[in-house]
Amino acid sequence: MDNRLYFSATQRNRDCIGDVLSTIIKKGSILEIGSGSGEHGVVFQKRFPEIIWQTSDPEIVHRESISSWIEYEDLTKKMPQPLEIDVEKIP
Numbered sequence: 001m002d003n004r005l006y007f008s009a010t011q012r013n014r015d016c017i018g019d020v021l022s023t024i025i026k027k028g029s030i031l032e033i034g035s036g037s038g039e040h041g042v043v044f045q046k047r048f049p050e051i052i053w054q055t056s057d058p059e060i061v062h063r064e065s066i067s068s069w070i071e072y073e074d075l076t077k078k079m080p081q082p083l084e085i086d087v088e089k090i091p
């Protein structure tokens with residue numbers, strides 16, 4: 001089932017954000033808090049294949065979108081499924 005969400009801001013800012021990240025990302029893992037639709041996550045996973053981009057979001061509809069984006073972009077063997085993290089509920 002295709003549960004992908006589209007946020008227009010992603011189209012406008014993904015290249016600029018990616019350019020800044022390219023100056024600091026070398027290797028390892030990234031944890032993205034509040035990943036929303038997942039569009040940034042899959043774009044950056046593809047742009048930086050030497051890292052593991054771990055998404056997260058407290059909203060189930062967002063996690064479903066992220067999972068759909070991961071599948072749509074054929075990243076299921078590289079990119080982990082989103083985590084349920086809500087920083088407002090961490091003691």
